[in-house]
Amino acid sequence: MAVEDDLQFERDGNVARIWLNRPHKKNCITVPMLERLDTLVTEIDADPELRVVVLRGRGNTFSSGFDLDSLQADFIGSSTAMEVAVISAKICDRLYNMSTPSVAVLEGYVTAGGFELMISCDFAIAEENALIGDFHIRRALFGGAGPIYRLPRMIGIRKTKELMLTGKLLNGAQAADFDLVNASAPAAELDATVAEFVGHLTDKSPFQMRLTKMAVDRGLDADIASLMVLEHLAVGVTLNSEDAAEGVAAFLEKREPKWTGR
Template sequence: MSMNHYDYIKVEQDGGVATLTLLREAKLNAMNSAMMAELTDCFRRIHERADVRAAILTGSGKAFMAGADIEEYSGFDLGAFFAFQNKGRDMYRAIEECAKPVIAAVNGYALGGGFELALACDLIVASEKAKFGLPEVKLGLVPGGGGIQKALRAVGPYAAKEMLMTGRFLSAGEAMELRIVNEVTEPERLLPAAASLAQQIAEKAPLAVQALKKLVNEGRDASLETAQAYDRSYLASLFYSRDAQEGIAAFVEKRDPVFTGK
């Protein structure tokens, strides 16, 4: 399953961590149909690869992703516009449904669909130069890639309404205060910080990490009782895994565990 055949993504792997870099620098990495299809394909492949335990997504140049390519869809009729939106939804879903945790390393502008792309990831590390925003209201539109509901769940209704209705940009510091971003770093430390976080996760038991992603993503919209029952069922199934038995044995024997994802 090669991940080296893309035009708009560079994929590099270091141990169990894959780093994806968007390569449309001249357009501030704006999403076009081809890029969306490549990202969808790439994350579906990562989902299947046992040798990848975590992924980092970042942008080249001054932007993480400055939204959708407006020039591409400006002449669309309604059917073509919704087809374009559906390709974006497939891309976000490929990240959300990828069993492996995905860290967005936001180096610059993450606007519109670019902010939604970061919100589709599991964790966000941001450069001090990063800017976040959902400015679709300035075009007479609303976010269509999940940004409204994810912003609502991340920051609450009042902060979400203010951000969405004004279309203003958030600094990395503001995003950190709103608990959207996990860590803010100097620009030159962005990728090392994201890689360090990814490596910490990659060292843990893969089946447990994958279960945690699924339980958090699906449990947030369930009732407390339903979500807790789901947690317990996963705990029971993991108890008989080789990794759980290895983790317990390593704890008792006071040594580092060796997890294999089985």
């Protein structure tokens, strides 16, 4: 099967959809899939018409991690593991830092490398019976694409240690309680929940959406004084944008805004 079949792209109006498509392998990830994901993320982020990207797995499962069978060299005791970790980290970082908001839709297994993909997205919506967790420690392995620097910022250090040191799996509701996902829904309501959530993102100013996402992301690594400067700069840029003028005019004229993305 070609990598284009393993990782599928669809365009639904102003929403991009990326599907992991190896359900027979619980959507295990390969290096060619990561490289194609890198290309797709770059293309999506360069398209001003696309407002949101949704990442999901075929076959009612997200991803159970990296496909060790796909590696040509002996994984343990070779440089292959480090090379894969570097590639994975680079692509997950590209996904995390893209200016287009991303939403992971979680079903079935969301473990190891699949878990790392999920925490690289801005938002996550989980089916209530999904199985979500880092899992690496159960195989005496260590995740190399984000858990030690993204997870503590997302859920705090104590919950990070609980997930990483125990290898426990959370269902959708438990993941919501952990602040690991934005919402959990029964299988029959999952698509509607995702559609409603995505709708709250696509009707906003694309200019302001990207600016706000950048400011929040960068703010995680800055001190308070730097954040104040960043906020003031963001306000200044915003007040000189076409979308801000349109947003105020639409409010005063009691109509829906027409965004230009500038």
